Amino acid sequence: MSLKSQITKLKFLWWWFRQVSGDAAYENYLRSCRGAALPVMSREEFFLDSLRRRYSTISRCC
Amino acid sequence: MQRIGTIALWTAISLAGAAGLGVIAFERGEPINGIWFILAAGGVYLVAYRFYSAFIAARVLALDNSRATPSERLEDGRDFVPTNKWVVMGHHFAAIAGPGPLVGPTLAAQFGYLPGTLWLIAGAVLGGCVQDFVILFCSIRRNGKSLGQMAREEVNTRGGMIALLAVLAIMIILLAVVGLVVVNALKDSPWGTFTLALTIPIAMLMGLYMRFWRPGRVLEASLIGFALVLFAVVAGQWVAASPEWSRVFTLSGTALAISIIVYGFAASALPVWLLLAPRDYLSAFIKIGVMFALAAGILLVRPTIHMPALTRFVDGTGPVFAGKIFPFCFITIACGAVSGFHSLISSGTTPKLLTREGHARLVGYGAMLMESFVGVMAMVAACALTPGVYFAINSPAGIVGSTAEAAAATISSWGFAVDATTMHTLAQQVGEKTLLNRTGGAPSLAVGMAQIFSNWIGGQRLLAIWYHFAIMFEALFILTVLDAGTRVGRFMVQELLGHVWKPLARTSWYPSILFTSALIVGAWGYFLYQGVLDPLGGINSLWPLFGISNQLLATVALVVATTILIKMGRLRWLWVTLVPMVWLVTVTMTASYQKIFHTDPRIGFLSAATQLTQQLAAGTIAPDRIAFTQRLIFNNQLDAAVTAVLAVMVLVLLFEALIEWFRILSGRKKAVLQETPYVATRWAEGD
Numbered sequence: 001m002s003l004k005s006q007i008t009k010l011k012f013l014w015w016w017f018r019q020v021s022g023d024a025a026y027e028n029y030l031r032s033c034r035g036a037a038l039p040v041m042s043r044e045e046f047f048l049d050s051l052r053r054r055y056s057t058i059s060r061c062c
Numbered sequence: 063m064q065r066i067g068t069i070a071l072w073t074a075i076s077l078a079g080a081a082g083l084g085v086i087a088f089e090r091g092e093p094i095n096g097i098w099f100i101l102a103a104g105g106v107y108l109v110a111y112r113f114y115s116a117f118i119a120a121r122v123l124a125l126d127n128s129r130a131t132p133s134e135r136l137e138d139g140r141d142f143v144p145t146n147k148w149v150v151m152g153h154h155f156a157a158i159a160g161p162g163p164l165v166g167p168t169l170a171a172q173f174g175y176l177p178g179t180l181w182l183i184a185g186a187v188l189g190g191c192v193q194d195f196v197i198l199f200c201s202i203r204r205n206g207k208s209l210g211q212m213a214r215e216e217v218n219t220r221g222g223m224i225a226l227l228a229v230l231a232i233m234i235i236l237l238a239v240v241g242l243v244v245v246n247a248l249k250d251s252p253w254g255t256f257t258l259a260l261t262i263p264i265a266m267l268m269g270l271y272m273r274f275w276r277p278g279r280v281l282e283a284s285l286i287g288f289a290l291v292l293f294a295v296v297a298g299q300w301v302a303a304s305p306e307w308s309r310v311f312t313l314s315g316t317a318l319a320i321s322i323i324v325y326g327f328a329a330s331a332l333p334v335w336l337l338l339a340p341r342d343y344l345s346a347f348i349k350i351g352v353m354f355a356l357a358a359g360i361l362l363v364r365p366t367i368h369m370p371a372l373t374r375f376v377d378g379t380g381p382v383f384a385g386k387i388f389p390f391c392f393i394t395i396a397c398g399a400v401s402g403f404h405s406l407i408s409s410g411t412t413p414k415l416l417t418r419e420g421h422a423r424l425v426g427y428g429a430m431l432m433e434s435f436v437g438v439m440a441m442v443a444a445c446a447l448t449p450g451v452y453f454a455i456n457s458p459a460g461i462v463g464s465t466a467e468a469a470a471a472t473i474s475s476w477g478f479a480v481d482a483t484t485m486h487t488l489a490q491q492v493g494e495k496t497l498l499n500r501t502g503g504a505p506s507l508a509v510g511m512a513q514i515f516s517n518w519i520g521g522q523r524l525l526a527i528w529y530h531f532a533i534m535f536e537a538l539f540i541l542t543v544l545d546a547g548t549r550v551g552r553f554m555v556q557e558l559l560g561h562v563w564k565p566l567a568r569t570s571w572y573p574s575i576l577f578t579s580a581l582i583v584g585a586w587g588y589f590l591y592q593g594v595l596d597p598l599g600g601i602n603s604l605w606p607l608f609g610i611s612n613q614l615l616a617t618v619a620l621v622v623a624t625t626i627l628i629k630m631g632r633l634r635w636l637w638v639t640l641v642p643m644v645w646l647v648t649v650t651m652t653a654s655y656q657k658i659f660h661t662d663p664r665i666g667f668l669s670a671a672t673q674l675t676q677q678l679a680a681g682t683i684a685p686d687r688i689a690f691t692q693r694l695i696f697n698n699q700l701d702a703a704v705t706a707v708l709a710v711m712v713l714v715l716l717f718e719a720l721i722e723w724f725r726i727l728s729g730r731k732k733a734v735l736q737e738t739p740y741v742a743t744r745w746a747e748g749d
Contacts, residue, residue, distance in 0.1 A: 019145075020152035021343070023281040032139030047278035048335060053140065055334045056553060056569070058229075058406045060342070060546040062162040062236050062397050062612065 025050060072112065079105015086179060089371070096365045096442040099175075100357075103183055103438040107431045110187040115195065115427040122627070122635040123199050125419040130743040132205045132414055142206070142414045147421035150412060155429040156346045157407045158194075159353070161240055161540050162397025162612070163437035168503035168510075169605060170394045171444040171452065172382040174372040177391045179441055185392070185399025186434030189642035193616055194404045195426030196623040196639055201409035202419060203737045209409045213622050215736040216629065217719050224715045225618055226554065229406065231708055232611040233551045234582070236403075237326070238589030239604040240540045245318045245594055246502035246601075247533055252311035253298035253493050253526075254533045255318070259311070260294035261341070261538055262325070268340035280343055287344045291538075295531050299493055315594040322544070323587040329545040330552050330579040338545045345539035352535050356439050359514040369445035369452065374476065381457035382501070383602045384664035389653040393609035398437025400646065402615025404430065417745065443510030444503075450480025451488065451497075455506040458599030459499040469498050493526035501599035508532035551582040592697045595690070602664065603701055610653050610705060614712045617646045621719045628723055629733040647716065654709040658702045667702035671695045 018024040026043050033040045041049060082102025085094055119125045136142040145153075170178035201207055207215075210229070214222025248254045267290070268283040276282060301307045313321065329337050378386035383394065397403070408426060416422060444452060453473045454462070462469040466482035473480050489497045492512060497505060512528035520528070553569060555578045560567025566574045593600025620643035627636055660666030663673040674695045677683050683691050725731035 016146075016148055016152065018281065019149040020156070021280050021284065021347070023279065025280075026278050028143065029139050032137065032143065036139075042277075044273070044277040047272065049140070051334045051339045054411075055338055055546060055549055057410055058403075058546075058550050059157055059411065060160065060543050061158045061403045061407055062160040062240070062401065062543065062608075 075105055075108050079109060093366045093368055096360050096367055096446060099179060099438055099442050100360060103435055106183050106187060111428060111431060115423050118195060118638060119423045122632055122638050127418045127420045128742055129419055130741045131202055131416050131419060133417055134743060135741060144417045145415040147424055150415045151425050151429055154412045154425050155432055158404045158429060159349060159433055160543055163433055164440045164507055165243055165503040166395045166398050167437045167441040168444040168507045169382050170391050171369055171441060172375050172380040173387055173391055175367060175369050175441060175445040176371040177387050178395055179438060181392055181395050182398045182434050182437045186430055190400035191427040191430040192638060192642060193400060193619050194408050194430045195422060197405045197619050198408040198413055198422045198426035200626050201413040202416060202422060205738055206413040209405050209619060216622060216625050217722060221715055224711045228615050228618055228711060230554050232615050233547050234585045235589060235608045235611050237544055237547045237586035239608045240543055241322050241590040242593040242600050242604060243502040243504050244537045244540050245315050246500055247504035247537060248318055249315045250312055251494055252308040253302040253530050255311045255313055256301040257294045257298040257530060257534045258537045261291060264290045265337055265341040265344060269336040273335045284343050284347050288347060295534055298530055302493060319590050319594045323583060326544055326548045327579055327583045330548040331575055342542050345542040348535050349539050353436055359518050360439060360442055363514050363517045365446035365514055367445045368448050381453060381461045383605060389649040392649045393606055393613060393653045396609040396612045398434055400616045402612045402619055405619035440507060443507055443514060447506060447510050450478040452506055453478055454480050454485050455497050455500050458501050460597040466498060491525050492529035501601045504536045548582055552578045555582050606657055607701060610650055611708055613646055613650045614708050617643060617650060617712050618715060621716055625719055625722060628726055629735045651709060654705050657705050667698040671698040
């Protein structure tokens with residue numbers, strides 16, 4: 001396996017890790033807001049809003 | 063040529079799985095290696111995923127990648143967010159993986175390794191994965207609607223209410239029983255109690271970090287939290303070694319139960335960013351890390367399985383919990399094979415994230431296979447213990463006696479050799495005062511995991527650290543389930559009470575928050591307290607109750623799934639959901655009947671109540687224990703009533719579904735599906 005493909009895999013793993021953990025959630029939100037008429041939330045507002053949403057519904061199982 | 067290679071590969075995987083199954087099913091006498099379990103499970107899962115889930119995707123559900131999913135049609139950047147399938151898989155797995163697949167198989171190991179392992183594998187492949195997958199598909203086709211909404215729209219209006227009440231009931235029993243697992247793991251353990259207590263300020267620190275200093279920087283905060291938790295595990299031994307501090311953190315079962323009840327109330331009423339969310343981030347990281355580490359540990363250490371394939375307790379006289387293999391092995395394993403709770407996640411956040419219908423196969427079916435694999439690993443860790451040690455840890459004092467000598471004598475008389483010195487030495491090695499009568503599965507799993515991990519890294523020197531790391535890991539994410547469950551339970555109670563008095567439904571009105579938090583915490587707290595007082599250790603009555611409620615919820619999910627398949631006209635493939643549904647109805651109804659009416663007082667709640675009533679009447683109860691006995695009688699009657707109500711609710715739903723099916727199939731009623739209309743995706747194939 002070439003070094004380049006290994007680096008690509010590691011990059012994907014890091015990207016996946018940031019996505020799953022929620023670390024990249026705000027960047028995704030900003031991307032989805034591009035061109036939207038709604039006012040864009042600040043990082044802090046978005047964080048609190050996403051927590052409120054997540055824990056208002058069943059998010060963890062037995 | 064490529065085709066021949068593919069056929070050869072899948073033939074090899076199938077043969078490896080068959081060889082693994084063959085060894086664990088037929089090898090007798092000689093101890094076998096844990097690797098066979100991994101081979102059997104891995105082989106079967108791969109074949110099932112490659113062929114059975116592909117068959118369900120193509121024929122039964124006819125997934126259509128040209129159809130726009132809710133995340134495309136309703137994209138809002140918050141709830142409906144188009145997400146890569148591997149990321150959704152990660153989210154979904156983190157949501158469904160809870161303490162059930164660790165605790166259930168550990169308890170079911172009392173029958174021997176064979177029944178539990180076979181059910182974990184077969185139940186997941188044919189039941190649990192199918193349920194998760196089909197419900198996810200149904201919800202995608204309905205804009206991400208919940209199981210309750212689908213039950214209301216596709217079965218009948220009462221269906222939704224039954225689903226809501228069933229969810230609330232299962233939540234209350236779940237929270238009580240997992241709370242009891244934590245109590246039994248930390249009872250009289252200053253090291254464990256200190257470590258877990260320290261996770262509360264650590265989580266709060268993380269909360270402040272993510273709220274004020276570096277908003278939303280989840281990875282940074284989790285890394286800091288993880289380092290601090292590791293320090294807390296190590297620092298626990300200094301606390302245990304100090305006579306003064308050790309006294310402060312040595313708590314009885316009752317004191318721990320009260321602490322957990324107070325904690326649950328606080329976590330439900332406090333803002334989520336302060337305690338619940340950071341704890342959840344921390345526990346999700348540690349949970350996934352430990353599961354991978356356990357898999358690596360088993361592969362590297364290749365532990366020998368000391369538990370026999372079948373034990374004498376298949377006759378129903380087991381000390382861990384009473385009842386025969388059928389139905390109690392299936393009820394006890396619960397989440398590792400089929401979990402009704404998953405249907406709530408499959409009809410919750412997940413369907414709002416998928417970009418293609420086809421991804422439901424990987425996420426719905428695939429994630430449940432991983433969950434089941436966790437269950438198999440827990441089974442390996444529990445069965446790698448010497449059976450005598452396993453039974454000494456997991457048997458309540460009411461059955462084997464409370465002294466090491468009495469317990470060793472009773473357990474040895476069952477044919478599982480163990481002596482008091484062995485138990486004493488083992489307790490010392492893991493840094494505990496005693497490991498006897500620690501029902502609930504967590505301590506024995508922690509000993510099993512610690513032995514695997516210390517054989518891999520650190521040897522005997524690190525056994526105590528690994529044991530307390532494992533205890534911290536189990537307790538940490540059990541408390542996360544407790545926090546999150548209490549909060550959602552509070553919202554459900556608010557929704558229900560809002561029908562009586564509107565202001566109670568306002569989720570941000572503090573009097574309502576405090577009142578409904580107290581109600582929900584009071585409900586699970588009562589069952590938890592009852593479990594702590596139970597002379598048989600509590601797990602014997604509460605875990606089957608939890609298993610029954612969980613499997614009843616799975617029955618509800620499969621009834622909804624079957625109804626939708628009938629309405630879709632997929633009659634030829636109806637067996638895919640119908641067979642697991644019929645099996646679950648049979649298991650849950652038999653278990654419910656036995657838990658209520660069985661003549662053995664250790665199994666039947668009513669006979670236990672009758673036996674105690676007779677003892678009271680005969681005057682054989684000491685005067686100072688009369689009030690306590692009366693409470694035990696009431697608790698048994700309450701447990702019987704809860705079981706009966708749950709079973710009747712599901713029977714009502716099933717009966718109404720059967721009428722609906724009959725009317726549709728006989729042409730008396732037109733099948734009307736509540737699917738959203740087809741909209742073609744605008745995304746190119748590779749998106």
